[in-house]
Amino acid sequence: MEGYLSKKSRLGAAGRVWQRRWFVLDGTGLRWFEDESKRGDAKGAIGLAHLESAGAAAHKSPTRFLVRCRASAERGSAASVYDFEAPSSAAMGRWVEAVGRLVCARGAREGGGGSGDAALCGEPVEERLAAVPGNGECADCMSSDPKRQPLPAWASTNLGVVFCIRCSGAHRKLGTHLSKVLSIKIDRWSDEQLAWMERLGNAQVNAELEAGLPAGVKPDLVSSSAEQVEAFIRAKYELGSFLAGGDGFVPPAPRRSLQEVGMIEFAGLLFVQLVAGSHLRVPNAWRTASLHCEFRLGERRARSRRCRGSPNPVWGEELAINRCAADEALLVRLIGADLLGRTECLGEGRVRIDDLPREQPTGVDLPLLPSSESARTKAPSLGLVLTYNPLS
Known part of the structure; x- marks a missing residue:
């Protein structure tokens, strides 16, 4: 990010x-x-x-x-x-x-679980909150399809509802006197907070706070702008506009900050363990004094350390690259450098990120396609171990 x-x-x-x-x-x-x-x-x-x-x-x-x-x-x-x-x-x-x-x-x-009380953090919290009626989708935009919006990962411990990360920003703007926001996956929870959340839940709270909304006329907040989402949430929780007998008033949507427009969001983190290369026939010792690998994921790059040019180099190095949602494949390039520092691409290969299992190390023997006649080798490949951790 x-x-x-x-x-x-x-x-x-x-x-x-x-x-x-x-x-x-x-x-x-x-x-x-x-x-x-x-x-x-x-x-x-x-x-x-x-x-x-x-x-x-x-x-x-x-x-x-x-x-x-x-x-x-x-x-x-x-x-x-x-x-x-x-x-x-x-x-x-x-x-x-x-x-x-x-x-x-x-x-x-x-191999560790991090700090904090495991009974009140992570999966146990998710399981208890998921069992509450209505908590399978965001309380405000009603998103439940992970291809459109993340599943609920945030909660308001005083309002008793769970919501997606997009709506969590609007809840924070309400102030802690109206909505106290905690992460369901990361923050530590007390027994009292969980008990209160289990007494309420999205279905019960919405039955009261949205009682004045005619059936089928709730706005499509998933397709709305962040400013429209904020205006709806403020009307719902602060003004009580949609209570039974409410006036239905929604305040004008605030203008978006130019700084926020420039934010770059990432969808996940890819860990790359570069193990070794095999059958990498280098042109000669002068032209290829050293080797290194470049990893590209969209606009983001990572580069391994240099090692001596040889047919079977060993790196034993680990790197990490952020992934945007639009990035589909990891591009790997083998680069040779001569004694004067001039570089030449000796081969490249691609790995589709969506083909990797989530949060599990996966060994990959990546074939390298030669990019020039002088770099042709017999069955060249790189040994990699890839672990992809999505952020949502």
Whole structure:
């Protein structure tokens, strides 16, 4: 995930001030740059191993959130908390969920369950809330088809409803005095919160708050803009416009922030373990002094380290690449470099992401098609282990 956020600086002569930076969240962790055009010079970073959790700063602005980091004995640093502010509450919700899913994916790959009480986090919470009538779809836009909108992954612990990530942004804008939002998959839940949610549920709450809506005339919020969704949710929960005897008034849709338009959303995270190559006949030792691999997924790229040019190089390296929903295939290119640093593509291959099982390491022996006559080899291939973790 990428986009502009404001980050509170460290204490200096002028005190702590807010600084607008371009942030990138990927398989290496969270990095920030002075702006989008200066990605080569990171101003700071939080490594994936040190990320602990992210959550809304509920007592502050609805667009503020906190990222907590583990203590690091290697760096000699104590546990710390970073303050961030997103351009909108919807954007804040996306950043919080993206950080949480990245931490959960890391924990699953390390064989641990992460921090927190397992009885009140993750699958047990999902199972209890899914059993409540009406909770199989979003309380507001009614989306239940994962090809159109994500299934409910967020909840309002005081209103007693569950909803999709898109509608969660509008709930955050209502303020915590009206809707206290928690992630069903990531946040920790108390027994009292779960018991209250089980007493209510989407079906019961909507029967009251939408009693004044004539049957079959509820707007299609799945196809509506984010501003129209926000206006409907405000009318429903804050103004009570759709109660029995309500006036049906829906406030004008707010104008969309230009900063939010520039947000880039990712659909998943692909972990690539580059094991080794086989039968890679290099032209000669001078022309191919070193080899490395490039991985492309849409506009995003990752590159392996260089190793000595040989027919059977061994890397044993792991990388991670974010995936957008439109990205269908991973492009892998084998690059050779001569002693002067000049490069040549020795072959390439593709792997369809949708053919990979979800959240399971999959071994792939990827054939490389030669891209030039000088690079023709006998049965060249790369050994890969791919793990795709969708974010929704």
